Amino acid sequence: xxxxxxxxxxxxxxxxxxxxxxxxxxxxxxSDIQKExxxxxxxxxxIVSERTGISVAEIYGVVTFYSFFSxxxxxxxxxxxxxxxxxxxxxxxxxxxxxxxxxxxxxxxTTEDGLFTLDALRCIGACAISPAIKINGKVYPKVAxxxxxxIIEEYKKEAKA
Amino acid sequence: xxxxxxELQNKCKECSACLDAKFAGADGKRHILICGGTGCLxxxxxxxxEEFERLIKEKGLSDKVEINQVGCFGMCSQGxxxxxxxxxxxxxxxxxxDVDEILESDIKGGKVVERLLYxxxxxxxxxxxxxxxxxxxxxxxxxxHAVGSIDPENxxxxxxxxxxxxxxxxxxxxxxxxINEVLNSGLRGRGGGGFPTGRKWQFAFAxxxxxxxxxxxxxxxxxxxxxxxxxxxxxxxxxxxGMMIAGYAIGAKNGYxxxxxxxxxxxxxxxxxxKMAEDAGLLGDNILGSNFSFRCHLRLxxxxxxxxxxxxxxxxxxxxxGMPRPRxxxxxxxxxxxxxxxxxNVETLACVPYILREGFGEFAKYxxxxxxxxxxxxxxxxxxxxxxxxxxxxTTLRELIYDIGGGIPNGKKFKxxxxxxxxxxxxxxxxxxxxxxxxxxxAKGSMMGSGGAIVMxxxxxxxDVAKFYMDFICDESCGKCSPCRIGTKRMLEMLTKITDGTAxxxxxDKLNAxxxxxxxxSLCALGQTAPNPILSTLSHFKDEYMAHILDKKCPAHVxxxxxxxxxxxxxxxxxxxxxxxxxxxxxHKTDYTAxxxxxxxxxxxxxxxxxxxxxMSGCKFGAISKE
Numbered sequence: 177x178x179x180x181x182x183x184x185x186x187x188x189x190x191x192x193x194x195x196x197x198x199x200x201x202x203x204x205x206x207s208d209i210q211k212e213x214x215x216x217x218x219x220x221x222x223i224v225s226e227r228t229g230i231s232v233a234e235i236y237g238v239v240t241f242y243s244f245f246s247x248x249x250x251x252x253x254x255x256x257x258x259x260x261x262x263x264x265x266x267x268x269x270x271x272x273x274x275x276x277x278x279x280x281x282x283x284x285x286t287t288e289d290g291l292f293t294l295d296a297l298r299c300i301g302a303c304a305i306s307p308a309i310k311i312n313g314k315v316y317p318k319v320a321x322x323x324x325x326x327i328i329e330e331y332k333k334e335a336k337a
Numbered sequence: 338x339x340x341x342x343x344e345l346q347n348k349c350k351e352c353s354a355c356l357d358a359k360f361a362g363a364d365g366k367r368h369i370l371i372c373g374g375t376g377c378l379x380x381x382x383x384x385x386x387e388e389f390e391r392l393i394k395e396k397g398l399s400d401k402v403e404i405n406q407v408g409c410f411g412m413c414s415q416g417x418x419x420x421x422x423x424x425x426x427x428x429x430x431x432x433x434x435d436v437d438e439i440l441e442s443d444i445k446g447g448k449v450v451e452r453l454l455y456x457x458x459x460x461x462x463x464x465x466x467x468x469x470x471x472x473x474x475x476x477x478x479x480x481x482h483a484v485g486s487i488d489p490e491n492x493x494x495x496x497x498x499x500x501x502x503x504x505x506x507x508x509x510x511x512x513x514x515x516i517n518e519v520l521n522s523g524l525r526g527r528g529g530g531g532f533p534t535g536r537k538w539q540f541a542f543a544x545x546x547x548x549x550x551x552x553x554x555x556x557x558x559x560x561x562x563x564x565x566x567x568x569x570x571x572x573x574x575x576x577x578x579g580m581m582i583a584g585y586a587i588g589a590k591n592g593y594x595x596x597x598x599x600x601x602x603x604x605x606x607x608x609x610x611x612k613m614a615e616d617a618g619l620l621g622d623n624i625l626g627s628n629f630s631f632r633c634h635l636r637l638x639x640x641x642x643x644x645x646x647x648x649x650x651x652x653x654x655x656x657x658x659g660m661p662r663p664r665x666x667x668x669x670x671x672x673x674x675x676x677x678x679x680x681x682n683v684e685t686l687a688c689v690p691y692i693l694r695e696g697f698g699e700f701a702k703y704x705x706x707x708x709x710x711x712x713x714x715x716x717x718x719x720x721x722x723x724x725x726x727x728x729x730x731x732t733t734l735r736e737l738i739y740d741i742g743g744g745i746p747n748g749k750k751f752k753x754x755x756x757x758x759x760x761x762x763x764x765x766x767x768x769x770x771x772x773x774x775x776x777x778x779x780a781k782g783s784m785m786g787s788g789g790a791i792v793m794x795x796x797x798x799x800x801d802v803a804k805f806y807m808d809f810i811c812d813e814s815c816g817k818c819s820p821c822r823i824g825t826k827r828m829l830e831m832l833t834k835i836t837d838g839t840a841x842x843x844x845x846d847k848l849n850a851x852x853x854x855x856x857x858x859s860l861c862a863l864g865q866t867a868p869n870p871i872l873s874t875l876s877h878f879k880d881e882y883m884a885h886i887l888d889k890k891c892p893a894h895v896x897x898x899x900x901x902x903x904x905x906x907x908x909x910x911x912x913x914x915x916x917x918x919x920x921x922x923x924x925h926k927t928d929y930t931a932x933x934x935x936x937x938x939x940x941x942x943x944x945x946x947x948x949x950x951x952x953m954s955g956c957k958f959g960a961i962s963k964e
Contacts, residue, residue, distance in 0.1 A: 199674060202656030207598070207637055230656075241658040241815075242639035244598055260560030261758065261791045262717035264805050270950065277920075298642060298809065299560035300599050303717040304376045304413025304724055313601070315379030322954065 180219055187212070188220060192227040202230055202238055206245055215246045251286045251293035253331045256310040260299030267321070268307035272296060274324040291335055292328075338618040341626035342505055345496075352497035356487075362423035367402045367444055372418045372485070374409030374570055375563070375602050376724075381433065382417035388436040389419075402444050408484040408571020412472050414723035415455060420467060427467040428453040458721045458743045472722045472741055477703060479711045480527070480564070480687040481727045484571030489606050492613040495574045501619055503693030507582045508627045515586040516542055519689065522697035523709030528554055528645070528682030529760065529786050530862065531708070531775040534689075537679050540669035541587040544677035549589040551580050552673060552680045554650060555596035555603070558642040559758030560809065562789035564713040565683035567725050569596065569603035572687070573610035577620070577633055579686030582693055584631050587679060592631065595650050597638045608635060642759075642813035646861050647680040649815065660817045661861035682787070684713055704730035708774035716742050718791040719749065728773075735769040738792060749794040753877065757786030759806045759813075760866030762873025763799070782873045784866070798895035799878040800885055804832040806870040814863065821864030824855040828871065835882060836896040838889040845886060849875065894963035897948045901964060904939050904952075908960035911936025915952035915961060921945050924952060 191208045195201030205224060209216050216239050218232075225232045239245045257263075257272040272283060275294055279287055283296040302308040305317035309327075316327065339345050359368055371377075371386050389404045410418045415429040419439070426449055428439065435453060442448045454463040455470055464470050478484070487494035507515045520535030541549060553576060557565040568576060580592040596604055611633045614620040622630040641659045643649045648662040651673050672678025688710060692700045701709045708730040714737065717723050721743030728737065734754060738744065745751050753763040762783035764771070771777055775785050793802065807829045816822045831848045834840035852868035859865045875882060884890050891899040904915070906929055916924040916939060923945035930937045938960075941952070953961040 200654070200656035203636065203639065203653060207639060210639075234657075237658055238656065242641050244639035261755070261789065261805070262561040262715075262723075264560075265718045265791060265793060265797055265802070273949075297599070298558070298640075298813075299562075301375050301557070301563035301566040302379050303561055303563055303715060304416065305380055306717065306723075308379065315375075317380050320954075321949070321951070 180223070184213075184220075185223055188223045189227050192224055201228070202235065206235075206239060210245050215249045217247060248286070249290070252291050252335060253311055254293045254295060256295045256297040256300070257283070258297045258300045258302065258306070258308045258310070260297075260303065260306075262299075262303035263306040263308060266306045270321050271307050271309065271319050271324060274321050275328070278325060278328055291332070339625070340618060342509075345501060345505055345625060348493075349496045349499070349502065352493045356494055356497035360422045366400070368422040369402060369404040370407045370420045370422070370486070371404060372408075372410045372416055373406035373489075373602075374413070374416075374485075374567055375600070376409065376413035377416035377418065378602065380417050382431075384433050385417055385419075385431055385436060388433045389440075392436055392440055396440060396445075398440065398444060402440075405488050406490075407486060408489050409567040409725060410467075410485045411476075411481070411567075411726065412470075412722055412724040414721075425466050425468070427455060427465065427470075429455050472724070472726075472743065475732070475736060475741055476727050477711050477729055478727050479691045479700065479703075480568060480684045480713050481725065482572065482575060482687070482691060484567060487572065489571055489573055490609050490613075492574070492617055495572065499694055500574045500690070501578055503690035504578050504581050504585075505625060507585055507693050508625060508629055512542065512586050512588065515582065515693070518697050519586070519692060522688075522692045522700040523704070523707075524685065524688055524692065524700065525708065525775060526682055527684035527688070527712065527787065529559075529757075529784070531785055534681060534685055537669060537681070538583060538586050540667065541589075541677045541679045544670060546588055548591075548674075548676045549587055550673045550676055550678040551583045551587070551589050551592040552647075552650065552654070552668075552678055553580055553592065553594045553686055554645065554647065554680050554682045555594055555600075556638045556645040556650060557597060557600075557683070557787060558645040558813075559760075559787045559789045561717050561758060561791050562715045562787045564715055564725055564788055566600050566603050568683050568687050568713075569600070569607050573603075573607045574614065575687045575690050576607075576683055577610055577614060579681075579689035580633065581620070581624075581629075581631050582689050583679060583681060583686065585629050587677070589679075590630055590632065592633045593654055593673065594633065594635045595638060595644070595654060596635065598640065599638075604635070604637065611635070641815075642809075643815045643861075643863050646863055649861070650680065651678065658815070660815045661863070663860065684788070705772060705774040705777075707776055712773070712785070712788055714788045714790045716790050716792070718755075719745055719794040719797070720792040721746050730774045731772040733770050733772055734764060737773065737790065738769070742792065745792065745794050749796065751792070752795050752797060753793045753799065755783075755791045755793065755802065755870075756789065757784035757866075757869070758789045759809050760784060760862065760869055761786045761789075762869050763793075763802075763877055765877050782869075782876060784869070796893055796895070798836075798891050798893040799874040799881050800832065800835055800891075801893075801895045803870045803874045804829065804836055807832055807867070810863070810867045814867075818858075818860040818864060820855045820858040821860070821867060824851055824859075825864070825867050827851060828855070828868065832871070835885045836891070837898045838885065838896070840886050842886060845882060900948070901943050902941055902946060902948065902950070902953055903962055903964055904941055905960045905962065906938040906940070907931045908958055909938035910934045910958055910960075911938050912958075913939065914955055914957070915939055918951040918955045920949060920951060921947045923947070 221235045286293040483498040524534045525531040644653045644659040649659040653659040668678045713727045814821045894900040923942045
């Protein structure tokens with residue numbers, strides 16, 4: 177594993193210190209790191225452990241329990257397909273299958289070029305416009321299977337630009 | 338700063354008069370409210386708002402019209418909405434390109450833009466005012482009070498609609514009397530189980546004085562339910578006030594919100610509301626000059642359904658894996674950091690200010706004997722009016738689905754309504770006239786849950802639906818106890834066999850027996866209720882299970898292994914579009930040309946077909962069907 181830069185170590189320590197007055201800050205620290213870096217690899221967990229005194233085993237346990245925390249980096253564009261009930265009964269499975277087929281990855285995986293990550297989400301609360309997907313925070317309403325290739329192209333273009 | 342009761346009363350009166358005058362157009366201006374709920378934001382309401390702001394400036398209308406963002410209007414499938422005061426004209430399904438016409442025609446010319454009005458799906462009549470739309474007529478807003486009519490980021494508008502009046506009354510009462518008020522209201526937990534809220538408070542109150550906590554459960558995980566999101570987005574101060582009243586009653590000084598990270602808009606509005614209340618002195622030390630001090634904190638979930646279970650939620654706040662704790666001890670005795678804690682759902686807390694402000698009788702006058710007040714349902718799935726609906730307990734399913742929901746789209750037949758999410762079950766056409774309350778739903782093999790209500794029509798396969806929920810539960814089981822961790826996985830495998838067409842009747846017996854075991858032996862409610870979707874669909878739709886197992890057919894044509902696409906060679910005109918759309922090269926020309934057509938018809942090779950449905954959705958002649 178590549179050595180962490182000094183700046184990254186400093187930043188992670190800062191995040192830990194930000195919550196020093198909290199009784200049980202681990203979730204907040206991990207959320208911040210996930211948000212800032214997109215993933216929480218083992219060497220980062222070791223730094224958090226040293227700073228907070230929480231064992232690496234415990235931190236690893238928490239990181240792997242919650243689906244928002246990731247051990248590996250995510251793609252530039254994270255495609256979250258909602259598979260909540262309302263979306264599911266309106267055909268969300270076919271939509272995620274289409275993304276899977278075109279990108280050549282399963283849900284939870286990232287394409288080799290690092291461009292796309294495909295995630296299955298459990299209800300994003302947009303049930304009225306189901307089936308819905310979310311790409312880097314932007315929600316797409318009523319996604320038809322036939323619209324999937326166009327959406328992927330849109331982001332491929334954006335990556336090139 | 339609002340320092341005492343008198344200042345609060347004066348401020349509320351002043352704000353109320355101000356807001357009423359604004360809606361009445363007393364300032365000589367028209368006021369446009371635009372929906373800023375998650376549903377409408379994702380169908381572009383933010384861009385529409387910007388366009389309004391830009392064009393109002395450009396057209397020099399700033400002294401004639403003002404635009405305000407409010408919370409969810411409820412009928413999300415018709416969004417984005419704007420409502421124009423004082424006429425209360427409601428425009429729906431807006432696009433950025435409609436803004437200019439609204440300003441030119443309605444704001445400048447005083448002429449309603451007919452094409453943007455709501456059209457009743459049954460009578461085809463255009464309806465101008467929100468209150469005249471059948472969707473809203475039967476609703477009573479208590480938990481959704483002021484959601485969709487005030488700016489959630491403006492303290493004064495909330496005060497105008499009675500914010501902190503409930504707290505003000507509570508602070509003048511004895512703590513036990515506050516609990517009695519909630520007990521007498523009959524309020525039961527809106528998050529799932531329906532435990533009487535006042536009794537929870539009483540337990541925590543009875544614990545020795547010391548550090549105690551109020552926790553608001555905003556980890557709305559039930560897929561298909563989004564009422565807590567809408568309340569937090571539309572009137573966050575009501576939930577904060579409910580939490581404060583609970584805190585005063587049990588003797589807590591700190592409250593924790595635990596909200597799903599999937600709800601960024603709700604989180605931002607809640608944080609803003611906490612800050613507004615702090616700045617006004619309504620949160621902090623010696624609130625309204627009393628001895629009561631209270632602070633609110635926020636914790637985010639990280640994508641674990643089980644954290645909606647109250648003890649798992651507490652572990653998550655404590656920075657641990659979100660695994661449930663054995664009970665007893667209950668959280669009211671030993672909860673957050675081992676201190677007495679009450680965990681109440683968002684909707685429950687949103688009802689509390691109303692009960693204290695209006696008195697328990699005003700709440701208890703709605704509902705059935707054992708379920709008082711109202712309940713918010715997230716009506717979704719195969720129903721015309723998808724959205725949030727708050728109705729008195731005891732409303733029938735027929736009223737909910739047909740009168741409010743506007744019936745099933747595309748002339749399809751109603752099959753079932755699923756309530757209670759992955760812990761609940763289905764109700765069928767037989768139950769349409771059943772009154773919805775906690776006990777009735779349980780008696781009929783389902784449950785209230787958090788209020789998700791997913792309507793299914795004839796195109797939904799009930800075995801597939803059961804499999805969907807089991808897949809969900811398998812993913813979300815925390816792994817602590819073996820009945821849930823191992824058992825749900827085995828149940829999913831059995832269901833997969835059924836939908837693949839490889840199951841035998843013996844598998845069905847095993848599934849039934851295992852379901853009963855898991856129900857009896859799991860540690861927490863997630864596992865105990867996990868078999869419900871299976872047991873419920875088995876009891877109502879056994880024929881569908883049998884068709885999968887014995888006839889190897891899926892009656893709704895959903896399960897891929899048990900269905901195929903077919904081209905009607907008489908209807909097919911031979912255009913070849915299906916063959917072009919087919920990703921598997923499974924469609925070819927035959928040598929048969931139907932009478933009246935010029936080209937030979939097409940046919941599907943079942944051995945190559947991947948059953949994606951691209952052929953059928955592209956066919957303009959209705960020649961392709963499933964069987």
